[in-house]
Amino acid sequence: MNAAYLRTAAIAVLDVALLLVLSPLFEGVLRKLKAALHSRIGPPVVQPFVDTLKLLGKDDLLTVHSRAYAVTPALALASVLVLGTMVPIGGVPPLGFAGDVVGIIYVAGVGAVLLILTAFASGSPYAAVGGSREMMALLSVEPVVAVTLVVGAMKAGTLSAGGISAWNASHGPTISMTLAGLALFLAVQAQAGKLPFDIPEADQEIMGGPLVEQSGPRLALFRWAMWVRQLVFTLLLVELFFPWPRSGVFLLDLVSALAKAMLVLVLVAVVDVVNPRLKVEQAMGYYLRVAFSSLAALAFAVVGM
Amino acid sequence: MITFRLLEVAAAFLVLGAATAFFTRRRRKVCGWVSVAAMGGAAVLMIAVAVRAFAGAADAEVSVLPIASLRSALSVRVDALSALFLCVSGPVAWMTTLYSVEYMSRYTKDSVAKYFPVLLLLFFSIAGTVVTTDLFWFLVFWEVMTLTSFFLVIYERENRESHRAGLKYFIWNQGAALGMVAAALVLWRHAGSFGFAAIRDALGALQVSNPLLAHTVLFLFFAGFATKAGLLPFWNWLPDAYAAAPSSATAAFGGTMSKLGVYGLLRVFLHLLPLGSFTTSWGVVIACVGLASLFIGTLAALQQDDTKRLMSYHAIGQVGYMFLGIGAGLALLRTNPLLGTMGLVAGLFHMVNNCFYKSCLFLGAGAVEFRTGGRSLAAMSGGLGGVMSATMACSLIASLAIAGVPPLNGFASKWLMYVTGILGGEVSFLLPVAALVAMFISLVTLASFLKYLGGAFLGAATEVKGIREVPMTMLAPQVVLATLCIAAGLLPIVPLRLVHQAVVGLPSAAGLPALSALVGPGPNLALVKDGVVLATWAPMPVALVLLVLGAAAFFGLQRAGGAATRTVPVWAGGEEEEPALMRYRADSLYRPFKDAFHGMYPHVPPLQLSVPVFVRRTLDLDRWLFRPIARGTADAARGVSRTHVGIPQVYLLWIIVGAVAVIMTILLVSGGAP
Numbered sequence: 010m011n012a013a014y015l016r017t018a019a020i021a022v023l024d025v026a027l028l029l030v031l032s033p034l035f036e037g038v039l040r041k042l043k044a045a046l047h048s049r050i051g052p053p054v055v056q057p058f059v060d061t062l063k064l065l066g067k068d069d070l071l072t073v074h075s076r077a078y079a080v081t082p083a084l085a086l087a088s089v090l091v092l093g094t095m096v097p098i099g100g101v102p103p104l105g106f107a108g109d110v111v112g113i114i115y116v117a118g119v120g121a122v123l124l125i126l127t128a129f130a131s132g133s134p135y136a137a138v139g140g141s142r143e144m145m146a147l148l149s150v151e152p153v154v155a156v157t158l159v160v161g162a163m164k165a166g167t168l169s170a171g172g173i174s175a176w177n178a179s180h181g182p183t184i185s186m187t188l189a190g191l192a193l194f195l196a197v198q199a200q201a202g203k204l205p206f207d208i209p210e211a212d213q214e215i216m217g218g219p220l221v222e223q224s225g226p227r228l229a230l231f232r233w234a235m236w237v238r239q240l241v242f243t244l245l246l247v248e249l250f251f252p253w254p255r256s257g258v259f260l261l262d263l264v265s266a267l268a269k270a271m272l273v274l275v276l277v278a279v280v281d282v283v284n285p286r287l288k289v290e291q292a293m294g295y296y297l298r299v300a301f302s303s304l305a306a307l308a309f310a311v312v313g314m
Numbered sequence: 315m316i317t318f319r320l321l322e323v324a325a326a327f328l329v330l331g332a333a334t335a336f337f338t339r340r341r342r343k344v345c346g347w348v349s350v351a352a353m354g355g356a357a358v359l360m361i362a363v364a365v366r367a368f369a370g371a372a373d374a375e376v377s378v379l380p381i382a383s384l385r386s387a388l389s390v391r392v393d394a395l396s397a398l399f400l401c402v403s404g405p406v407a408w409m410t411t412l413y414s415v416e417y418m419s420r421y422t423k424d425s426v427a428k429y430f431p432v433l434l435l436l437f438f439s440i441a442g443t444v445v446t447t448d449l450f451w452f453l454v455f456w457e458v459m460t461l462t463s464f465f466l467v468i469y470e471r472e473n474r475e476s477h478r479a480g481l482k483y484f485i486w487n488q489g490a491a492l493g494m495v496a497a498a499l500v501l502w503r504h505a506g507s508f509g510f511a512a513i514r515d516a517l518g519a520l521q522v523s524n525p526l527l528a529h530t531v532l533f534l535f536f537a538g539f540a541t542k543a544g545l546l547p548f549w550n551w552l553p554d555a556y557a558a559a560p561s562s563a564t565a566a567f568g569g570t571m572s573k574l575g576v577y578g579l580l581r582v583f584l585h586l587l588p589l590g591s592f593t594t595s596w597g598v599v600i601a602c603v604g605l606a607s608l609f610i611g612t613l614a615a616l617q618q619d620d621t622k623r624l625m626s627y628h629a630i631g632q633v634g635y636m637f638l639g640i641g642a643g644l645a646l647l648r649t650n651p652l653l654g655t656m657g658l659v660a661g662l663f664h665m666v667n668n669c670f671y672k673s674c675l676f677l678g679a680g681a682v683e684f685r686t687g688g689r690s691l692a693a694m695s696g697g698l699g700g701v702m703s704a705t706m707a708c709s710l711i712a713s714l715a716i717a718g719v720p721p722l723n724g725f726a727s728k729w730l731m732y733v734t735g736i737l738g739g740e741v742s743f744l745l746p747v748a749a750l751v752a753m754f755i756s757l758v759t760l761a762s763f764l765k766y767l768g769g770a771f772l773g774a775a776t777e778v779k780g781i782r783e784v785p786m787t788m789l790a791p792q793v794v795l796a797t798l799c800i801a802a803g804l805l806p807i808v809p810l811r812l813v814h815q816a817v818v819g820l821p822s823a824a825g826l827p828a829l830s831a832l833v834g835p836g837p838n839l840a841l842v843k844d845g846v847v848l849a850t851w852a853p854m855p856v857a858l859v860l861l862v863l864g865a866a867a868f869f870g871l872q873r874a875g876g877a878a879t880r881t882v883p884v885w886a887g888g889e890e891e892e893p894a895l896m897r898y899r900a901d902s903l904y905r906p907f908k909d910a911f912h913g914m915y916p917h918v919p920p921l922q923l924s925v926p927v928f929v930r931r932t933l934d935l936d937r938w939l940f941r942p943i944a945r946g947t948a949d950a951a952r953g954v955s956r957t958h959v960g961i962p963q964v965y966l967l968w969i970i971v972g973a974v975a976v977i978m979t980i981l982l983v984s985g986g987a988p
Binding site for chain 1: 696697699700703707714717718719720725729732733736737739740743746747749750753754757758760761764767768772773774775838840846847848849850851852855856859860861863864865866867868871872873874875876877878879880881882883884885886887896897898902903904905906907910
């Protein structure tokens, strides 16, 4: 029993460390790729690390003073890391005993709540617009994520994320799971905050939206949280809906999961490069259609396909 | 017998407290503190009764005040369901009374004699409703509850709005209650008594002999309870009445009174109605109405600008969650007892949670109104959090709880509901869809409460000069309720045990699976079947990991560089603008989303009865009786007054004319003979 506990704790620590280190690295690779598509040289791959390190030492400019306001960036980063430990990486979610897919959907919301609260609290009108858009983005994307996870839960007969992953790995592709996976892939674009769905941040328009009044270490942590978030959602996609091949060896599965996540993120970056930003209404309409289409996956799941 | 004695003392506390409060009405604070003391005593006794009932002390039914002609008596028995409602509404009632002491100083023109005694009588009737096992007395207490709450709604004498709202409230609830009286009379005719046990037998027989009548009776009860709870087709009165009453009374309505709709529902459908096909079909109806209610009620809430109206619409949405859970549970109870029990437990657990956060939210809105005098979010300048930080903290916790943010209590009950829905997919396609709709609506709830927090509390504190935190007696109730939200969220197994005991204690729900079959032995919730974990929620580890990682991120990253902090004004694109000019108002939030759902909002035109003209004329006594008499009298008086002009000659003339007239009359009467 003790060995099992130790193993879970070790995997949790490993996952947290991997997410913290790899998410800026992946972002760096994506920037390089985007630059290549733009025919630019682009920043070095480690640029996100360098930016973060520099920001951590910069002055912290605050518009309001309150103890709760001071800790929101740290809590936002912590909440996506908790989310990361609830999602299987290499087939094993270390915190899987604590939360199932419903927990994943709601813990994913915690980070967004903290960001929106920070935006409203900062007192900037740009941040308020950004917070409002962030909420609308959540309202349009979250139903898609929920539908796909419910499809997975119904197919596997369990709500546990690890259980769904294992079931899918052993049963091979099915129509409903593939459809659900495609829908979740479309949702990842918005969850990662990439074009054409970077509406809440919209740098050229509302100057970073919720983050407009964040600077120094606060900005660094919020950005880091965003990078972790995009990696976690990609891992959720590949581990639950495209878990093959699963070798059963943890480290091997871990590497293959990360490689697949990288592949998905490359696709996301390509879509980002070739698309202009949508308006909020257009994005909502798009995801409404995706959500209703993904109900087809639910229908297939009900009839057992 | 001990239970009955305790309840007697509690009732004496409340009634004598009401009388004492009435006699001390000239001194507002004394009147308030008398009420707090009386309610406190009663609440402690109610909890004691509940503890006895949960511990399994089987007190026999006690009957007093027999009415021979009706074959009814005030019978009292406290089962686990009654105990659950007693131990939740007692403390909530006490907290709202404590809050009222200071809060009522807002109303300088109105006497507190109209408030505190009535409030105590309201709590008395609520306690009476949940402990009696006689349908006649149930309805008597129910009517007293409607009447006392009506007087609380129309508390402000000079506020026409509140009088209109009160009238609407009274008509809707009285109409619904009359339906319940009719249903009770039908059952009484068949059962020969108002006792629950006899009625259960009669309703069972009626299901077979006359299904249509049985359905009608059940519909009338359902309509009565749905009206009190504010469910969709019967919700019209609720936002007006909740907004009109003083905030402390609104908290009492939302935290205790409206929940009796849920109590009545369980009492009728799981106690008076024997388990059968009726349970299943009515479960489907209840679940559908609940789903519609949570969808439309919550989307309508997003549109609201007035803080209390916003929360009132959420009350409609939240009660939809409860009815959805209970309805799904009733529908599944016969075919799949495990999921059925989960649905019932989820609905009732959500009710308990809702009592805590809903009353805390109303108290918070009241605190804002107490200090700023405003309820319109668009007109608020924000930034109250800088000066009312404790109130903001409580409102923040309650807002996140109602939106189902883990690890607070709202999430625990919603989790149970979603698990029921998703795992119910093998029974019906509609259950997962209902769960998905409920998940989406929980996000809308989040949006709506972020708007409330943003509009009232968050932002730069530039326009809040002279505003202070509310007094301790108003703060303490909010802190207690917010703490309960956190505690029930971190240790959901404790309230769940009580809730499960309350459900399985009902006659039609006997023999359902034990709680450990549903969510494991605790403290973590885990639904395990055949050794496979189907669903799991462990709030403690999640909260612990979140805190540890948060602290690590704060000290290890955010503050590790030792960055200096500086205070800067809000950046406005280089312009120097007044904060008031560049504020993003709360009503601008989520505009595109609100517009997208614009067609969804229920708009019920005010009820207009058209009565034939002649009936109205006949009933209009003014028109053909009083007004002609009054006009005739006035004309006659004017004629008489015209004769008195003040000229002696005219008076002399009148005397002569009068004398002649008198003589002529005498001559005429006597027939000429002297």
